[in-house]
Amino acid sequence: MKNKIIDALAAKSKNAxxxxxxxxxxxxxxxxxxxxxxxxxxxxxxxxxxxxxLILAGKxxxxxxxxxxxxxxxxRVFAMAxxxxxxxxxxxxxxxxxxxxxxxNGLLIKKVRVPIGxxxxxxxxxxxxTSDCIGLCLKSSNAVxxxxxxxxxxxxxxxxxxxxxxxxxxKIPDGAISIIKNTDRxxxxxxxxxxxxxxxxxxRGGESLIREVSxxxxxxxxxxxxxxxxxxVDASADLxxxxxxxxxxxxxxxxxxxxxxxxxxxxRIAGKFxxxxxxxxxxAGVEIRSSAEARAIVKGVKAATEEDWYTEYLGLVLSVKIVxxxxxxxxxxxKYGSYHSDAIVTKDKKNAEKFLRGVDSACVYxxxxxxxxxxxxxxxxxxxxxxxxxxxxxxxxxxxxxxxxKYIVYxxxxxxx
Amino acid sequence: MKNKIIDALAAKSKNAxxxxxxxxxxxxxxxxxxxxxxxxxxxxxxxxxxxxxLILAGKxxxxxxxxxxxxxxxxRVFAMAxxxxxxxxxxxxxxxxxxxxxxxNGLLIKKVRVPIGxxxxxxxxxxxxTSDCIGLCLKSSNAVxxxxxxxxxxxxxxxxxxxxxxxxxxKIPDGAISIIKNTDRxxxxxxxxxxxxxxxxxxRGGESLIREVSxxxxxxxxxxxxxxxxxxVDASADLxxxxxxxxxxxxxxxxxxxxxxxxxxxxRIAGKFxxxxxxxxxxAGVEIRSSAEARAIVKGVKAATEEDWYTEYLGLVLSVKIVxxxxxxxxxxxKYGSYHSDAIVTKDKKNAEKFLRGVDSACVYxxxxxxxxxxxxxxxxxxxxxxxxxxxxxxxxxxxxxxxxKYIVYxxxxxxx
Numbered sequence: 136m137k138n139k140i141i142d143a144l145a146a147k148s149k150n151a152x153x154x155x156x157x158x159x160x161x162x163x164x165x166x167x168x169x170x171x172x173x174x175x176x177x178x179x180x181x182x183x184x185x186x187x188x189l190i191l192a193g194k195x196x197x198x199x200x201x202x203x204x205x206x207x208x209x210x211r212v213f214a215m216a217x218x219x220x221x222x223x224x225x226x227x228x229x230x231x232x233x234x235x236x237x238x239x240n241g242l243l244i245k246k247v248r249v250p251i252g253x254x255x256x257x258x259x260x261x262x263x264x265t266s267d268c269i270g271l272c273l274k275s276s277n278a279v280x281x282x283x284x285x286x287x288x289x290x291x292x293x294x295x296x297x298x299x300x301x302x303x304x305x306k307i308p309d310g311a312i313s314i315i316k317n318t319d320r321x322x323x324x325x326x327x328x329x330x331x332x333x334x335x336x337x338x339r340g341g342e343s344l345i346r347e348v349s350x351x352x353x354x355x356x357x358x359x360x361x362x363x364x365x366x367x368v369d370a371s372a373d374l375x376x377x378x379x380x381x382x383x384x385x386x387x388x389x390x391x392x393x394x395x396x397x398x399x400x401x402x403r404i405a406g407k408f409x410x411x412x413x414x415x416x417x418x419a420g421v422e423i424r425s426s427a428e429a430r431a432i433v434k435g436v437k438a439a440t441e442e443d444w445y446t447e448y449l450g451l452v453l454s455v456k457i458v459x460x461x462x463x464x465x466x467x468x469x470k471y472g473s474y475h476s477d478a479i480v481t482k483d484k485k486n487a488e489k490f491l492r493g494v495d496s497a498c499v500y501x502x503x504x505x506x507x508x509x510x511x512x513x514x515x516x517x518x519x520x521x522x523x524x525x526x527x528x529x530x531x532x533x534x535x536x537x538x539x540x541k542y543i544v545y546x547x548x549x550x551x552x
Numbered sequence: 553m554k555n556k557i558i559d560a561l562a563a564k565s566k567n568a569x570x571x572x573x574x575x576x577x578x579x580x581x582x583x584x585x586x587x588x589x590x591x592x593x594x595x596x597x598x599x600x601x602x603x604x605x606l607i608l609a610g611k612x613x614x615x616x617x618x619x620x621x622x623x624x625x626x627x628r629v630f631a632m633a634x635x636x637x638x639x640x641x642x643x644x645x646x647x648x649x650x651x652x653x654x655x656x657n658g659l660l661i662k663k664v665r666v667p668i669g670x671x672x673x674x675x676x677x678x679x680x681x682t683s684d685c686i687g688l689c690l691k692s693s694n695a696v697x698x699x700x701x702x703x704x705x706x707x708x709x710x711x712x713x714x715x716x717x718x719x720x721x722x723k724i725p726d727g728a729i730s731i732i733k734n735t736d737r738x739x740x741x742x743x744x745x746x747x748x749x750x751x752x753x754x755x756r757g758g759e760s761l762i763r764e765v766s767x768x769x770x771x772x773x774x775x776x777x778x779x780x781x782x783x784x785v786d787a788s789a790d791l792x793x794x795x796x797x798x799x800x801x802x803x804x805x806x807x808x809x810x811x812x813x814x815x816x817x818x819x820r821i822a823g824k825f826x827x828x829x830x831x832x833x834x835x836a837g838v839e840i841r842s843s844a845e846a847r848a849i850v851k852g853v854k855a856a857t858e859e860d861w862y863t864e865y866l867g868l869v870l871s872v873k874i875v876x877x878x879x880x881x882x883x884x885x886x887k888y889g890s891y892h893s894d895a896i897v898t899k900d901k902k903n904a905e906k907f908l909r910g911v912d913s914a915c916v917y918x919x920x921x922x923x924x925x926x927x928x929x930x931x932x933x934x935x936x937x938x939x940x941x942x943x944x945x946x947x948x949x950x951x952x953x954x955x956x957x958k959y960i961v962y963x964x965x966x967x968x969x
Contacts, residue, residue: 383967503963525956539942546920550800
């Protein structure tokens with residue numbers, strides 16, 4: 136699966152990453168600001184190129200949701216530019232001294248944040264990912280190799296060309312930003328064998344894409360799997376609060392990974408809580424699939440299958456189950472969940488702590504909507520995505536999560552006895 | 553490659569890891585102390601079982617060095633026990649609050665250290681690794697699955713049996729410590745497909761073992777590759793200090809990954825530095841392989857081949873090269889090195905900083921021996937090994953590096969607007 140074009144591109148990226156590691160914060164920020172300006176200036180061109188993708192998408196019969204995600208207009212291009220300006224304003228993670236240790240023998244050991252190196256990002260549909268990834272990698276001094284979906288090819292190329300040209304003019308090493316122009320899958324296969332040259336792969340997209348990349352990659356992968364997020368309404372919950380939290384978690388933006396897919400309700404308050412809650416969901420167009428016990432309380436809703444408990448609907452569908460308390464809720468979440476974001480609504484501190492410890496998910500909430508799992512909402516400023524892995528980065532990945540570290544050790548002649 | 557025995561073992565390990573995550577520090581430490589006691593009490597039994605391995609090793613004609621590493625005696629078994637006691641005294645990383653953020657909307661976000669889950673360790677020869685890994689994983693609340701080399705099978709089983717029995721008696725969940733009793737390679741292949749059940753694989757051993765594991769694994773891997781470590785003697789170096797540092801880095805314990813394999817010397821001081829330095833090496837039995845330029849200064853040494861610059865000798869052999877200054881030294885290290893540990897000896901602060909920034913290795917030294925790259929020497933108390941990866945953990949891996957984190961978020965009804 137070796138491929139000369141990919142070999143050369145990866146080597147150039149690695150080489151550029153070493154130079155980029157030495158570029159100072161001011162230069163990176165000036166480049167980011169210039170790049171934001173170029174996006175705005177080139178908006179008409181980018182929108183024109185995007186039209187080509189939209190026409191092809193129409194011919195291919197892509198879904199309305201996909202076409203919406205693919206579409207660029209002036210507002211969306213300007214939002215991409217603003218996002219780059221926001222990244223320029225974030226603190227540079229590179230060079231931060233994480234820890235300092237003075238050893239009895241006089242050695243001074245500093246643990247210092249450094250870029251990871253060259254990062255490959257494989258993603259689907261939304262063209263703003265191109266610009267966001269370029270911005271985040273540049274600010275964290277990582278070279279980036281982009282491989283977007285074929286459905287956004289023209290849009291991605293226009294954004295890449297616009298940004299890369301300006302970057303190179305602004306002291307960013309040539310090769311620090313690169314894009315795969317050939318959408319043949321073999322190119323991806325060849326990229327995934329660049330162990331030791333490319334340092335990290337981040338696949339962003341559907342589950343099958345992520346599984347395929349993980350399987351083939353010889354390079355470390357950080358996965359952004361699905362979010363089968365739960366809200367458990369405890370017997371002690373403030374029911375009005377619980378209703379608002381559950382409604383928000385499901386309905387406010389159902390197509391994203393931190394939206395609720397399953398609502399668990401303590402048996403003791405199910406009769407009181409479920410009727411008005413479900414009425415509100417149904418009024419908002421949510422299809423309910425529930426356990427037999429819940430269907431005895433609220434008539435006219437569909438039965439949930441075993442498969443439903445595992446499902447990320449990404450739409451206005453909700454699984455509902457009645458459980459015997461916090462332990463059963465935890466057990467359900469650990470069996471069927473995806474360890475992304477889960478919440479408990481409760482007034483009982485013991486149950487809250489039990490839930491926080493027992494649910495082994497990236498983000499665990501007490502009395503708040505799971506929709507807050509997001510780099511911006513967590514104060515990270517911007518995000519590369521949400522990791523469902525436990526290695527390296529977990530939950531929202533911001534600039535810090537795009538770094539590694541090294542130990543620099545100052546001595547005055549120390550030798551080991 | 554699915555295998556029912558492995559499926560059951562991995563599921564049991566995962567299940568135990570969830571229980572172990574909730575075991576408190578005191579209980580873990582009491583178990584570790586009891587386990588240390590059991591090792592001492594069972595020393596004669598363990599040494600008897602080790603004899604079986606030594607007899608087989610003799611029949612197979614294993615090298616003297618391998619047999620030495622394999623051999624257990626009372627001192628070595630007691631050292632294993634002491635190591636467990638030392639781990640019991642280390643700070644428990646689990647539950648540490650790494651970061652606290654209060655958001656403008658009132659959400660309180662805590663980033664909390666948690667165990668990784670179930671960790672598979674694949675290793676070779678030295679039986680003390682069995683005991684060390686059990687201790688480190690237990691203290692960090694990770695379930696561990698051990699797969700040692702067939703050459704140490706009886707020793708590993710005796711150590712495992714001794715430790716596991718006492719652990720289970722001391723409130724450590726059954727399944728938290730497990731060992732693969734069938735040394736068939738197919739078992740390893742089946743283990744490496746346990747993605748989502750086993751959370752991390754750490755291969756410790758030769759390069760071919762690590763490459764094979766990385767290639768086959770669907771589970772994240774942290775690699776401990778070879779150490780092709782360099783010392784660069786700058787023109788401004790204190791030459792007496794440089795001589796001591798280089799001698800220590802090569803000779804004090806040549807068989808380990810942080811020993812120096814290549815010495816780089818600035819052209820301007822080569823004539824002054826090399827003759828006595830090389831005389832000292834040769835007197836200590838070190839074979840020198842050097843560039844033509846160095847051979848013009850010191851007669852009678854072998855020529856280095858291109859291959860030598862890439863080689864981890866793990867013995868009394870040293871590559872020597874003359875370079876034009878710090879930039880050429882950095883370029884050589886980045887081309888031929890393994891990004892493990894590299895040192896500069898210099899009095900020039902600018903060159904020191906250039907070297908520290910330009911050499912992208914896990915540990916970079918100024919005026920000290922590379923031999924200090926070690927968990928104990930870094931103040932971590934004990935180590936799982938030395939990572940040459942840039943993802944998750946880099947350099948010496950102690951207890952902290954065996955953890956992940958999660959975000960716990962306290963609200964009072966917050967919903968996303």
